[in-house]
Amino acid sequence: MSISNVIPSIKICGLRDAATIQAMNGLAITEVGLVFAPSKRQVSASLGSELVKAIQSIEGRDQKSPKAAGVFVNYPLKDMLKLLERVPLDIVQLHGQEKVDYYAALHKQLDDAVLWKVVSIDASRQLLEVSQIIEELKPFMAYVDRLLIDAPGGGTGKPFNWNAIAAYRAAAQHFEKPLVIAGGLHAGNVTDLLQQHRVDGIDVSSGVETNGIKDIVKIKEFVGKVIEA
Ligand SMILES: O=C(O)c1ccccc1N[C@@H]1O[C@H](COP(=O)(O)O)[C@@H](O)[C@H]1O
Numbered sequence: 001m002s003i004s005n006v007i008p009s010i011k012i013c014g015l016r017d018a019a020t021i022q023a024m025n026g027l028a029i030t031e032v033g034l035v036f037a038p039s040k041r042q043v044s045a046s047l048g049s050e051l052v053k054a055i056q057s058i059e060g061r062d063q064k065s066p067k068a069a070g071v072f073v074n075y076p077l078k079d080m081l082k083l084l085e086r087v088p089l090d091i092v093q094l095h096g097q098e099k100v101d102y103y104a105a106l107h108k109q110l111d112d113a114v115l116w117k118v119v120s121i122d123a124s125r126q127l128l129e130v131s132q133i134i135e136e137l138k139p140f141m142a143y144v145d146r147l148l149i150d151a152p153g154g155g156t157g158k159p160f161n162w163n164a165i166a167a168y169r170a171a172a173q174h175f176e177k178p179l180v181i182a183g184g185l186h187a188g189n190v191t192d193l194l195q196q197h198r199v200d201g202i203d204v205s206s207g208v209e210t211n212g213i214k215d216i217v218k219i220k221e222f223v224g225k226v227i228e229a
Helices: 018-023 045-057 077-086 100-109 130-140 162-174 190-196 216-228
Strands: 009-013 031-035 067-072 091-094 114-120 146-150 179-181 201-204
Touching: 009 067, 009 216, 018 045, 018 216, 031 045, 045 067, 045 077, 077 100, 091 100, 100 114, 100 130, 114 130, 130 162, 146 162, 146 201, 162 179, 190 201, 190 216
Parallel strands: 009 031, 009 201, 031 067, 067 091, 091 114, 114 146, 146 179, 179 201
Antiparallel strands: none
8 A cells, every 4th residue: 555645746758749648638647748858759849849739638637737847958048948938848857967057047037837856866876865965955946846866867767776765755855845756667666666655756758668659558557556556
């Protein structure tokens, strides 16, 4: 049984076609992610704008359309502002080594969109104390809506060591920010995650694909496991 009685937010990431988004209509999804970083899942601004329309046309959790999230890695700020004029994202997920000045400048320019900060959990981070994590994140937190922790690289389908979650959860709580978990999740391990850790959201990409293509059967199975946990 899950250790929380609140169903975490569910982000399905790396969509590249409107038909799969439409097939997700009615699932208890809260965010759909589009990758604008160099990746096998990368979409252009013009496809991104078409896919945001598809996201806005479906119902997710609580009969509301899922939020549209864009995933970026060290994307030049001026290009980001141009892209946001064309693609009305609700969430900008910063998955690179963006500095605090970048967060501050982008936050100032955003109208309604919010920023998610990603921290990659490599072997050195698994050992950090809560106080170290708080010190490191403090400069960013005025600009950030959520904290997301993931395996290094992003979109690799590999999990990180979940022993690191407790310290990040404590740090996120200190800042009163929700914590989202990504990295190698799939229908076969998400129940274990939710039984072992209290998390506010989960994020999946590779684990709901077959041969590199999003698979609606796997998406439905994944969402079902999260709801049942
Ligand atoms: O999905 C990608 O291709 C990607 C590329 C660059 C940065 C992040 C990327 N995806 C993010 O990775 C995690 C989880 O991925 P997975 O489930 O392990 O495949 C998620 O936050 C995606 O937004």
